[in-house]
Amino acid sequence: xxxxxxxxxxxxxxxxxxxxxxxxxxxxxxxxxxxxxxxxxxxxxxxxxxxxxxxxxxxxxxxxxxxxxxxxxxxxxxxxxxxxxxxxxxxxxxxxxxxxxxxxxxxxxxxxxxxxxxxxxxxxxxxxxxxxxxxxxxxxxxxxxxxxxxxxxxxxxxxxxxxxxxxxxxxxxxxxxxxxxxxxxxxxxxxxxxxxxxxxxxxxxxxxxxxxxxxxxxxxxxxxxxxxxxxxxxxxxxxx
Amino acid sequence: xxxxxxxxxxxxxxxxxxxxxxxxxxxxxxxxxxxxxxxxxxxxxxxxxxxxxxxxxxxxxxxxxxxxxxxxxxxxxxxxxxxxxxxxxxxxxxxxxxxxxxxxxxxxxxxxxxxxxxxxxxxxxxxxxxxxxxxxxxxxxxxxxxxxxxxxxxxxxxxxxxxxxxxxxxxxxxxxxxxxxxxxxxxxxxxxxxxxxxxxxxxxxxxx
Numbered sequence: 001x002x003x004x005x006x007x008x009x010x011x012x013x014x015x016x017x018x019x020x021x022x023x024x025x026x027x028x029x030x031x032x033x034x035x036x037x038x039x040x041x042x043x044x045x046x047x048x049x050x051x052x053x054x055x056x057x058x059x060x061x062x063x064x065x066x067x068x069x070x071x072x073x074x075x076x077x078x079x080x081x082x083x084x085x086x087x088x089x090x091x092x093x094x095x096x097x098x099x100x101x102x103x104x105x106x107x108x109x110x111x112x113x114x115x116x117x118x119x120x121x122x123x124x125x126x127x128x129x130x131x132x133x134x135x136x137x138x139x140x141x142x143x144x145x146x147x148x149x150x151x152x153x154x155x156x157x158x159x160x161x162x163x164x165x166x167x168x169x170x171x172x173x174x175x176x177x178x179x180x181x182x183x184x185x186x187x188x189x190x191x192x193x194x195x196x197x198x199x200x201x202x203x204x205x206x207x208x209x210x211x212x213x214x215x216x217x218x219x220x221x222x223x224x225x226x227x228x229x230x231x232x233x234x235x236x237x238x239x240x
Numbered sequence: 241x242x243x244x245x246x247x248x249x250x251x252x253x254x255x256x257x258x259x260x261x262x263x264x265x266x267x268x269x270x271x272x273x274x275x276x277x278x279x280x281x282x283x284x285x286x287x288x289x290x291x292x293x294x295x296x297x298x299x300x301x302x303x304x305x306x307x308x309x310x311x312x313x314x315x316x317x318x319x320x321x322x323x324x325x326x327x328x329x330x331x332x333x334x335x336x337x338x339x340x341x342x343x344x345x346x347x348x349x350x351x352x353x354x355x356x357x358x359x360x361x362x363x364x365x366x367x368x369x370x371x372x373x374x375x376x377x378x379x380x381x382x383x384x385x386x387x388x389x390x391x392x393x394x395x396x397x398x399x400x401x402x403x404x405x406x407x408x409x410x411x412x413x414x415x416x417x418x419x420x421x422x423x424x425x426x427x428x429x430x431x432x433x434x435x436x437x438x439x440x441x442x443x444x445x446x447x448x
Contacts, residue, residue: 043317
């Protein structure tokens with residue numbers, strides 16, 4: 001299934017910039033920018049949004065991400081003018097624009113169904129907060145920070161391995177996206193340093209530098225294969 | 241005059257003129273508690289509406305309102321585009337094929353416009369939005385029609401109530417739109433959308 005993404009912003013520069021940023025990690029996903037008014041000013045354009053949805057006509061579904069209030073109003077109005085079939089494949093996400101767009105694009109790139117793409121976008125803000133909490137200094141907890149719900153170790157770990165991060169710039173956006181794409185190929189539930197290995201923004205928020213130890217734990221049927229593949233990917237330096 | 245097609249066209253002309261006249265005031269109101277583009281956006285929108293109305297001929301008030309809707313939606317870049325655009329669109333649907341609006345149809349038209357704004361913007365009375373002008377206008381129109389007033393009188397009742405409604409936004413903290421980011425700092429300022437609603441309804445009265 002192909003899920004296209006439409007970025008609606010008051011600013012043409014924000015819309016095209018967000019598309020560029022997301023495309024860096026999701027080269028095959030149809031991404032369209034609809035930013036600014038028709039005469040190049042600040043605002044949102046009914047025509048540009050309508051044209052953007054039309055441009056994504058070949059996608060099986062379209063996820064729309066918006067910035068401030070009237071971007072949603074203009075998008076909703078544009079959707080009202082579509083016929084029912086065209087409208088049914090368009091989904092408006094409430095996720096924050098930049099984080100949501102990147103997460104949605106990576107989910108779409110990994111072949112996610114539209115529900116998975118929407119969930120990835122929705123989790124964008126929350127996963128950043130969760131990950132920074134779990135990697136923050138331990139405070140008065142002797143065993144380190146208490147992980148937030150869902151960021152703890154995998155139950156019944158079937159496979160686990162630690163490996164050193166060798167690439168110069170650490171686990172930044174592009175390698176993190178590679179990591180997520182690889183993890184998403186397996187059924188196994190996989191955690192990397194306590195966060196969901198299939199959540200791009202959670203991994204990015206770990207902000208792991210060169211030399212950091214990456215602990216990958218998996219559970220589920222193909223956990224061993226998943227952990228081996230991810231360890232190999234980290235060892236390879238992500239081709240950098 | 242009867243609220244017929246000629247009235248609807250006259251309403252558009254007077255609205256375009258009054259928005260142009262009050263453009264600076266609306267810009268100032270919006271600059272105080274918003275992003276400052278309301279007067280500019282609405283002026284651009286109604287200029288485009290005027291061009292479109294001048295270029296076509298119409299058989300019903302509803303047909304005029306529909307053109308206003310589509311032009312506002314496609315040319316106003318801010319929230320006012322989808323909000324007023326939806327109001328006119330729903331109003332056009334409520335007017336249907338009537339060649340002249342009687343008092344009851346006028347109430348239905350105003351109610352549909354208000355409901356359109358509410359469904360689009362999800363605001364309630366007291367949120368410091370244009371709904372604070374629209375809602376009392378609809379209530380007053382309904383009461384006037386029930387009392388047997390003429391369509392012109394119903395329209396005047398609506399416009400008068402909108403004025404009071406717009407004034408009621410002055411002391412409010414905004415709960416919707418860009419002004420909601422300002423918290424208490426929005427207190428003491430009138431909502432620009434409520435004020436432009438007043439100008440639009442007053443233009444309808446002046447055209448009658």
